[in-house]
Amino acid sequence: MALARQLFNRRMMWMLLGCLVVFGGIFGFKFFGRYMMNQFMDNMSLPPATVTTAPVEQQRWQTRxxxxxxxxxINGVNVTTQAQGEVKAIYFESGQFVDKGALLAELSALPETAQIEVLEAERRLAERDFKRISALYKKGVATLRELDQAQATQDQVLANLAVQRATISERSITAPFSGQLGIRQVDLGQNVAPGDPVVSxxxxxxxxxxxxxxxxxxxxxxxxxxxxxxxxxxxxxxxxxxxxxxxxxxxxxxxxxxxxxxxxxxxxxxxxxxxxxxxxxxxxxxSVLVVPRTAISFAPYGNAVFIVRPAKSALAESTNNKAVAPSAQAPQWIAVKRFVKTGEERGDLIEIIEGVREGEQVATSGLLKLRNEGGVIINNTSPLPENLNPTPDNS
Known part of the structure; x- marks a missing residue:
């Protein structure tokens, strides 16, 4: 019985060892395949990207x-009414340009106009009384007090007439200065109060x-x-x-x-x-160093540009000593990514405070296709504009 149990344990141990060897081989093969694939992808030579370039220029900018x-x-008001009454006439259109003093609207003034007739009758009577008493005073019949009273009566009637005419003129709404009107805010027949807006x-x-x-x-x-x-x-x-x-x-x-x-x-x-x-x-x-705005690759972790250099000098100045896989035809130009500190923007140009030197060439298009130390082909047959004050082409 003990011998049978020992044989069974040996068989189980050999089976477990066999399973471990089989599964270990499978996982090892997959790991090795993935490692070789990554190595192939890392060393695979990508075709060079076509870009346009522009030099880093030094310019003199006026401080702003x-x-x-x-x-x-310069002048802007809401034209309002000075009197209360019904809108009798409107003489403007919304958005119209008007000159200073132009009549905009009129309010009904029937009672005030009728009161003018009453005051005109009083004025005529006061003038006749003053003339008659003046003649009597010259003959010695009327006293100086009577003459003064007639003069005061005439002056009072004339003052009342002036007040009534001013009241009627307040019912004519005019433009205080030349300018452009806004949207009309009153309608014909509307009853308005002093201070109500008519139009801006x-x-x-x-x-x-x-x-x-x-x-x-x-x-x-x-x-x-x-x-x-x-x-x-x-x-x-x-x-x-x-x-x-x-x-x-x-x-x-x-x-x-x-x-x-x-x-x-x-x-x-x-x-x-x-x-x-x-x-x-x-x-x-x-003095500022400027590049076209299209040369900047904006990112949350920092802005960068791609410096385009001859392949040999770019690789020599590379800070990381990566091995570059050989290719059938080595590129003549290489783009090196460099982080920069940007400053003021003016038109199509942007100031670079740190990160570039005057005369260096930067890529101005195709930035999404570029990778650090990747090969590029320069095509400047249609360079981008560099305008301090760009205007849209509406043609």
């Missing part, structure tokens, strides 16, 4: 102070932009300095103006001060209330 501003009309009126040419700068920049700006403005509502167009007012005080809450610039707006494209990016031109110039 950037801010966000809000457009404001904006003087759009020229136009103001109000913006704030940090107190650290107070000594760097002065009246007459030029500004450039862009508005998201009017893409692709720049507007120029000059600083016309600087608030003498600093806001203690946020340590900024208010400035106002005036811009010409003959086409009335800029409208009150628009947000705008304002750049104040400071006299100081600085």
């Amino acid at each position: 102070l950037s801010a966000v501003g809000s457009m404001r009309a 009126l904006q003087q759009l040419h020229p136009i103001y932009v109000d913006f704030s700068l940090s107190e650290q920049d107070f000594s760097r700006v002065k009246e007459g300095q030029g500004v450039e403005l862009t508005a998201a509502a009017i893409p692709g167009q720049n507007f120029s103006g000059r600083i016309t007012a600087i608030d003498p005080s600093i806001d203690p809450a946020n340590r900024t001060f208010l400035l106002q610039a005036t811009l010409q707006n003959p086409e009335r494209k800029l409208r009150p209330g628009m947000f705008a990016d304002v750049a104040v031109k400071v006299e100081k110039f600085r």
Whole structure:
């Protein structure tokens, strides 16, 4: 019985060893195959990518102070009524351009007009009484008191007439200045009260932009300095103006001060209330290294460019000593990825603060196809534009 049990245990042990050997061989084969596949993929030579290039250039840029501003009309009001009454007539259309003093609307003034007739009758009577008493005074029949009383009565009637005519004129609503009307807010027959808005009126040419700068920049700006403005509502167009007012005080809450610039707006494209990016031109110039914006590969972990160099020099300066698999035809140019620190953007160009040197060639297209130390083919037959103030092609 013991002998049979020993034989059974030996057989089980040999079976377990056999299973381990079989399964170990299978897993080892799979691991070896995967390792060889990874080695093949890592050393596989990729075809070179076609790119366009541009040199890193040094330029002189005028220093600018950037801010966000809000457009404001030179004159802008809601034209309101000064009297109470029914709207009798409307003489304008919404959005119309009007001159100063143009009649916009009239309120009914029947009782006031009738009162004018009463006062005119009193005026005629007062004039006759004054003439008669003046004649009697010259003859010595009337006293000086009677003459003064007749004069006062006549003056009082004339004053009442002037007040009544002013009351009637308040029922004629006119434009206080030349400008563009907004949307009509009253209708014929509507009963309005003093202060009710009739229509908005904006003087759009020229136009103001109000913006704030940090107190650290107070000594760097002065009246007459030029500004450039862009508005998201009017893409692709720049507007120029000059600083016309600087608030003498600093806001203690946020340590900024208010400035106002005036811009010409003959086409009335800029409208009150628009947000705008304002750049104040400071006299100081600085030297900057710039590349086309399309050369920058933006990423959360850092911005980078691909420096295009001859294959031998690029490999020699590589920091990691990877072995490059031989290929049937070695590329003449290689792209080396380099992280950079970017600065100000102007048009199609962007400032590079750190990471490149003047004269180096950077890839400006096909960045998604590039890999570090990968081969490239340069094709600059159609180079990208490098414009400080680009405008869209609407043709």
